Amino acid sequence: MSKKFKILCLFLLIAVTLTALINLNTGFLSLNFQDFFQDSTNSQIAEIRVNRVLVMLLAGISIPTSGFLMQEYFQNPLAGPDILGITSVASLSVAFYIFFSHNILLPEFLQNSFLSLSAIIGSLVLMLVLLSMSNKFQDKSYLIIFGFLVSALAGAIVSLLQFYAENQSLKNYILWSFGANNMVSRNQIIVLSILIFIGFLICFKTIKPLIGNSLGSSYAQSLGVNLNHLKLMIIVASSLLSASVTAFLGPILFIGIIVPHFCRLIYNPAKLWQQWILNMFLGMLMMLFFSIIAEKTQIPLNVISSVFGIPVILMMLLKQNKV
Template sequence: MKEKPLFFVLIALTILLFLLSLSVGKVAISFSEIYQVFCGNADEMLHNLVFNFRLTKSLTALLVGISLPISGFLMQELFKNPLAEPSVLGITSMASLGVAIVIFMFSIVGLEEYLNNPWMIIFASFFGSILALVLIISLSFRIKSSASLVIIGFMIAGLAAAFIGIMQYFAPSEKIKSYLVWGFGSLSGLSWEQLGIFTLFVFSGIIISLFTLKGITALLLGEKYAQSLGINIKKMRLIILISTALLTASATAFAGPISFVGLAIPHICRTLLKTGNMKVLYRWVFVTGIFFMLLFSILTEIFPFGTLPINIITALFGAPIVISILLNNKNEVR
């Protein structure tokens, strides 16, 4: 398979999807009208719709499409497990716990008015994610096995779920609904200021992740071979953890706990390419993630009975992929 021509086709299709995401919605907008918006010739209503709603949503989809698949790719290569994903270290669960504390506890202690601040949920989610990162990194210095880190991640996720369950049990029904709505995930509603911060965290995580590609490639032939090339395994694992945490934390904080994307996209790229070249896989995961998230963003808009939550679309897409992984790797996935 000629990889580079296909890659350029994928980039072209992704750009087309980005433009289409600005056009598709409850109110259809032609490409010529979009062109007028960016030229400054459109009326105020059309400019506001495209610039402050659809463009921000499309850029959010782009950033989520970068962060979660790259996180999944790094996790799968680090743990040598095709079922590893961004939530495997408990980062997503701790983000959910942070949001649950704000939604459930603030109403109990009389701070409910602060929930109207759009930054509050984002801060709570990000703080929970960073707390998980600190725990995992602290433990990674004491634990040599990557498999043990996965187990600890599951335990962190279990504890977070238990605390969330306790709060839900005593919370009023309207607060439970608010938490469930956040759990569906959303690509819309971000301001340009929030989008700027989201972009900063995502590209910080991406830049850090680039330093791991050489080590990941060497690890394909075993840890001893990697060490013979001068690869510091502990340092590389730490860099992967930091990069993954930054990417997952920012995506969860600004878009909610979006599932399956980080697991399915790297698997699709490996299946199509069948290559051990990590740089090739990395760039394909990068662009393919953007492609699918833009596609999912469009699908949420064309649903006839209202805007469909993004997590429903990703679950419908990702669940068959997980089943195929289990069927095709039954001797490897344990």
């Protein structure tokens, strides 16, 4: 690793640490150091804030990684779990689960598992459809149009479910869709950590084949890269990483697109191992920063990510158009 990369990682690590500490002390009450380690009147609030920081760190490493994998595979800087409709279909799957399982009594741990499972199944199905369509479209940009249509259809079905839903189910879905990071419990964090760990194991095996794939499919095959196997691993890893976060935090939009874009601007885009590491550091920093803004302003997390992400994507489109 180059000296520049090490300095960059050190700077981002310090920034993440400071932002996490600020996050722990952001809220209606000021907490003491003892509240985080001893039983006190504010220890429950301290636990909520620790959970908030942990889930932001998990989201910060998983969503950008999902976007990074998809952009490298499709060779398109606009590819991501939101643009291609994965987040929308995961949201639709969660909506079906919330609206139709309210009469089923399950332990909290099983509820969390089924919630994440429904989101992952929905995103896996869509990824399979997307990859089958990619073989038919010579121009990969058509996949973005297809993803937009899927997102619109998923949104229409969710609106229909909301129209006929019972009051409590509708309230649960709206709270979930706001990206309420303060509502994530320790059990949910455990389930989320397991899913992200599995996704990362698969992702680790895709980086080396992706380096060969970036040089062209013929060259990749000459190096012994199994392109069908690579496609399957990208499907599973991207779906696990994006859908698991969507299941517990709601649709966090555009982070999977803009973080890989910034990482390519600040370091050599051809070095995929380093790019992956930068995506995780910058993703954690951005999610923690958004969390602080959400706590200070009481604006939902997904609204903040959209307000920040949309102008960045527009600038990306304008820059590509100039080229």
